[in-house]
Each structure stands twice: as C-alpha cells, then as structure tokens.
Amino acid sequence: MNYDLSPEQLEIQQHIHEIAQREWSLDAEQWEKAGAIPHAVITQIAEMGFMGLVIPEEYGGNAYDTLSLILVIEEIAKVSASLAICVSVHNSVGAWPILAFGTEAQKKKYLPRMAEGMLGAFSLSEPDAGSDVAGLLCTARRDGDHYVLDGAKNWVTNGANAGIFTVYASTDRSKGSKGLTAFIVERDTPGLVLGKKEEKMGLWASDTLSLTLEGVRIPVENRLGEEGAGFKIAMAALDGGRIGVAAQALGVAGAAFDHAVRYSTVRKAFGKKLSEMQPIQWMIADMARRLEASRMLTHRAAWLRSTGQPCARESAMAKLHASEMATFVTHKAIQVHGGYGYVRDYKVERFYRDARVMEIYEGSSEIQRLVIARSLLRDGVAPF
Ligand code: CAA
DSSP states (O other): OOOOOOHHHHHHHHHHHHHIIIIITTTHHHHHHHTSOOHHHHHHHHHTTTTSTTSOGGGTSOOOOHHHHHHHHHHHHHHOHHHHHHHHHIIIIIIHHHHHHOOHHHHHHHHHHHHTTOOEEEEOOBTTBSSOGGGOOOEEEEETTEEEEEEEEEEEETTTTOSEEEEEEESOGGGGGGGEEEEEEETTOTTEEEEEEOOOSSOTTSOEEEEEEEEEEEEGGGEESSTTOHHHHHHHHHHHHHHHHHHHHHHHHHHHHHHHHHHHHHOEETTEEGGGSHHHHHHHHHHHHHHHHHHHHHHHHHHHHHTTOOOHHHHHHHHHHHHHHHHHHHHHHHHHHGGGGGSTTSHHHHHHHHHHGGGTTTSOHHHHHHHHHHHHHHHOOOOO
C-alpha cells in the first residue's frame, strides 16, 4: 500500500503551506477580532487559483483532484479555520454542484466568475430543518418561465459576501426528499433578504447568515438539475463538503498539536520539561495517533472521490473521526498549556473554539453515524 502524496501534490502542499504561514498567519487573529476576512484576502486567494480548485481550466479554474484540494484546506486551516471553511464551502458545496449538475450555460455563466473570487454559498438548512433535510419548508412554485421561492434559511456560511447561493426548496411537498429542487439564486435578486450575522462561539471571521426568501422570482434556466433532484444534489455535494470539513479539522488539530508539543519542550515544572513527564507524553501520543488515523480516513475518502467512486460512507467516516479528533486534540492542547491555554494570548484557545462546530456543520456527528450505519447495513462491509 502506498500512502505517499504524488510529487505534484507535495508541491501544492509545500506551496500553500509557505503562502499561509507567510501571508496570513500573523493576521488571522486580527480577522477574528474584526469578525471578517478582508476582501483583499479573498481576491488574493482567487488570484492564486484557490477559488477555482474544483473548476476545470476551460471555466477558469485549476481543476485540482480532491486530495490536492484538501491539502490546500488543511494548510489554510492551520492558520485560519475561518478562511479554510470559506474556501471549502465555496469550492465543495458552492461551485461543485454547478459543475456536476449545471447546464453548459450555467457553467459558462457562473464558474469563471466563481474562480475569479465571486463567493458561493450553500443554502439548505432552515430554522426548523437542519439534519432532516427532507423536512425543509422553503417552497418553489412554478409560475410560467419562473419559479417563485418563499421561506427562511439559516446557517449560511459565506452568506454576507456571496455572489450566488444554491438554494434548496420544495417544488412538491407531498414527495418529501423527492420533491426538493435546487436553484441558483443571485445575490441581488429582489426578495432575497440577507439576515443577521450569527455571533458564534468560534470561527468569528467566517460569516454565517440567515436568509429570508420573499417571493423570489428565479428564471427556469437557473434551476439546477431536474425538478425533484435537489436532495441528491445536496447529498452529493455534502459528500465532498464533509471531506473538506475533515481537512479543516486536520489543519486546526495539527496546529494545536504543534503548539502543544512546542510548549511542552520549553515549559518546566518540578525541575524538568513537561515533555519529559509521562502524563504529557501520553497526551502527545494520543493526539498524534488520532491525527494520523483521521488523516488516513480523509485521504482515502478524497482518493475515492477523485477517482469517481462512491464515497458517502468514507466521507462520513472521515468527517466524523476528524471532527471528534479535533475536539479531543484542541482540548488536550489547552491541557498541556494549563492556565495559559485558557487565555486569548495563546492560539490554542481559538483552536478549541473553532474546532467545536466541526462536529455539527455539514452534518452532525450523529448524522455521520447514521450515514455510516445505513451504508454498512445496506451494502455490507467492503474490504478495505
Ligand atoms: N449521494 C447521492 N444520493 C444520496 C446520497 C448521497 N450521498 N445519500 C442519500 N442519497 C439518496 C438515497 O439513495 C435515496 O435515493 P432513492 O430514494 O432513490 O433510493 C434518497 O437520496 C433519500 O435518501 P435517504 O432515505 O437516506 O434520506 P433521509 O431523508 O433518510 O436523509 C440524511 C438522510 C442522511 C439524514 C440526510 O438528510 C442528511 O445528510 N442530513 C444532514 C444534512 C446536513 O448535512 N446539513 C448540513 C447543511 S450545510 C451547513 O452545515 C451549513 C454550511 O453552510 C456549511
């Protein structure tokens, strides 16, 4: 078995690592305090090609394979989990559904602009329907050559600055999940009202918005896929998005681990370094093995997706394991730092807050377990 990255992937990893450390690591804390990623950073990221990670060259992107994509997300997350989720959501659940399910006209119209930095947002969850996607209440009624969308959405990452939103609504409530349809909604469409920015526990620089749709008229040519195909489009997009969250978790946990190990080698207690004490060594060992296991699951899921194989189960496993790992590792990183880990002067405090939501968004840990169990019971245990 060969787990090595290809020379091209190693080059991408090294490239983004250097950029992230040089360009953003000193500023990331300031973005959190300001509650926003500067527009100039999004422009810079787009110029580097990272807003077109999943977009083919013919539409202005650079068509990375999924493993390369997650290497980028992980390296960005080491310095800013907020920027990482912005890039991940934009690529995985913003641009990818248009690439995979859009008409040629939709691809030509939207993908080049997205590769140039027009942010994409994914608008699925609602105030009363998060995990239970089939139960969403937003409706889309056909009216001649338009659809009229009404309803409320929330937890929309990138919402404040997105140029387009993929909105999922019911065109036939009697059909449940088979009645959901996806739409491309442009930011300035009349009736699309951007709501309040949530004040979150972490990821302060990443904006999370609620939306209201009040008689939003969408031309039929902006329907994404067929009527009734919305649920499957959302699920297929989330298969990729969840690998992105796993990569974000690897980045944040990897950074927390590095900080903890470094601190343990300089801080002394009882006449020796923390790193010379067995309880600390055990924490370091437990952090490292969970990180490594998460990395393997994440890389495997990414490889399956890159090679066009089904990956819902593996993507759920990667996201579940990596997000719980990140909670564990960032918790232990604070423990190694003692009281210093609890104050804002030390980065591990931020890492801990940022990690927490990874067990919730793009499908909670409970939903990932459900996806894994259903897949195992339906398809059996595939040989690894
Ligand atoms: N790819 C393609 N098709 C899929 C699929 C996938 N990954 N998963 C399911 N389907 C298909 C099934 O095969 C089935 O098709 P048929 O009826 O033709 O056989 C159909 O979809 C319905 O599947 P289920 O019966 O499994 O559907 P369900 O109603 O029981 O729901 C669920 C399953 C796993 C609970 C799903 O609703 C789910 O994943 N919920 C969580 C949603 C989620 O992640 N929300 C987060 C939103 S995004 C966010 O956090 C904000 C942000 O900005 C980042």
